[in-house]
Amino acid sequence: MKYKLSDICEYAKGKIKVSALDENTYISTENMLPNKGGITKAASLPTQEQTQAFMKNDVLVSNIRPYFKKIWYATFDGGCSNDVLVFRAKDGVNSRFLHYVLADDTFFDYSMATSKGTKMPRGDKKAIMEYEVPELSYEDQCKIAGILEVIDEKIELNTDINKNLEQQAQAYFLDLFVTNPDPNWQSGTLSDLGTVVGGGTPSKKHPEYYIETGIPWITPKDLSIDKSKFISRGENDISELGFSNSSATKMAAGTILFSSRAPIGYIAIALNTVTTNQGFKSVIPNTNVGSAFMYFFLKQALPTIEGMASGSTFKEISGSGMKSVPAVIPDDETLHKYNEFCQPLFEQQAILEAENRRLSGIRDALLPKLMSGEIDVSNIDL
Template identity: 55%
Template sequence: MVSLLQISDALSDGLHKAPKFYPDGEYLFVNATNLENGRIVEKGKEKRTTYEEFRKYGVPLTKRTILYSIDGTIGNIARYRGEKCVLGKGACFITVCADVDVDYIYYQLQSPHFKNYIDLMSTGSTIKHISLKTMRNYTFYLPKLDLQRKISHILSLLDSKIELNQKINLNLEQQAQSLFQELFIDNACPEWQTGTICDLGTVIGGSTPSKAKSEYYTDHGIAWITPKDLSVNKSKFITHGETDITELGLKNSSATIMPEGTVLFSSRAPIGYIAIAAGEVTTNQGFKSVVPKQEIGTAYVYYFLKNNLSIIEGMASGSTFKEVSGGTMKSVPAVIPDAKTLAEFNAFCIPVFTQQQLLEEQNRSLIALRDSMLPELMAGKIDVSTVQA
């Protein structure tokens, strides 16, 4: 058994005092929310700083460094790949010793063994925190280097395929978005009719069956989606949420079954999560979804909502929590293109959406396989002796 400290050249956290921020700074200020799916990600609202501030406060990161979130949002993880960044206190960095496989440690920090340890040792009732002492004291079985490499090689192959599928989907998304921009914005016909979202489809709200009635909920029933489901599931298409409702729950609420192809739009907490129903679904009251008219199509409604999100947000009301009411959603201005242009756009998007949905389903299967294999590999329950790494 070894501790995380024993296999690290450095294990610490980022700045506890913020540097000076500059909007055009070349260095990203990284905290817990910037660590996602193994990478440092920018989400558009981050603070930035300069090289001079980095020289004062930056910590030495290398390609053998793993970043792990320890404050507020616990458990986000990323490999450092040379990004220009300054770490905040929400991120812990672990620089792995040269005689240990860094990829193996990266996967060890995603194992159920480590996650259970973190859950047990975290402090704070509202804002969770993991101390550096807790990180350093984590102990685990470390196999010989050749076995470490074989185990991480197997898991890396799965992650590489998942990442490739994500890149293909992103490319397809950019193509569809570009065509929407070209057809409906850059070359919009001044003779197209102006109306409201109601001219594109039917706006439908949602409902929550009584939580006091356990018989209203089930693991395998009628799909019931909440905004939280879309915050966890970043996919474009969705079939089910964390829990389903029963026929009895549907009957005793004002939830409505909506068809495949419905565009889900979260209208509060927060406003603007958008997804496409891959089957029949219901939602809670946090949605104002649009069932597209047949002559309009799902693709146009989906990109219309994405491109008009800021306008819809601006129409929201509420002093504490902003919300888009049903009446407001129905009054959102919309342009209704001619049938020929819509047909051209749909003809392009239908096969694109089909491939995107297929790749998302494939990734869900790959992620499930990886997550099921990870603890078995770490526990030595799968023979990897013949693996070439």
């Protein structure tokens, strides 16, 4: 037997004054992370006097394309935009179980299929409540939630460790190169530190240019979906034929991928040889400069780069603009010291990101099996 979603939850109602919120307690589609990744700090607060309220243990789901598959289990009270749906478990329903019902890809597929609108489709709130969910006892709900929560807690722990490692590396960068730079260092440009490389897109008219396993090809969309620091491939690979018939360039592991438009400033480090589309101005650091320094240099220089961009519809930084970004050129000894410090930190971050990808895959594979009853939890003793 199946329930409807309306049998286990309801849309939360209520308003909260914007003046009672800050960047950490306001949630919008923009600061919800993709692929069920939780939330980050909001860039700004809304201008209206009041906004939608939510409570701890509510489930927040982004309800506008292209921001589907964004979900967060609330860990505090706060406020959110109207493009975020707030679900509240009814009495006798485990709120964490509700979270996993809504985190199932089947739910997101259903929401997209029943969405309304052409330019920016939104999920149909009435149709969403018609979504079918399994009829499970409260005990079994708790068991399912418990199994999946263990995986999510490990992912969260790994993420917290990586944030700490990132803070260490960034703090040392700021100390060496921003707060206390050597006054004898010479002024120069980004081109003195590395080689700026553009990308290209093989013609979509030739399906043979795109294959399942070929040369990794990265687009800004890939970095918008996967917020990892390190990347090995994107959604699509290109064939050698596609590569040879495009302006794409092969770049070695350690290259810093930097999106140059729509938006400017997605940054990731290549784990292996990759190519990109033309939405990047990536940087291959000079051997003495190293990936760690270049990665944090670009993060630090982002406001300058954005200020050098031009364009009416979409701002873009050109190749010549990237090459001319002002830079101080540190001595080789200091660069070596910094990269030596960062190497074990970066290696650990890459390991933990890979583990999180595996754990996410396991969770997402288990989720529909647990919900459908394919895996029977009634005899599991947690």
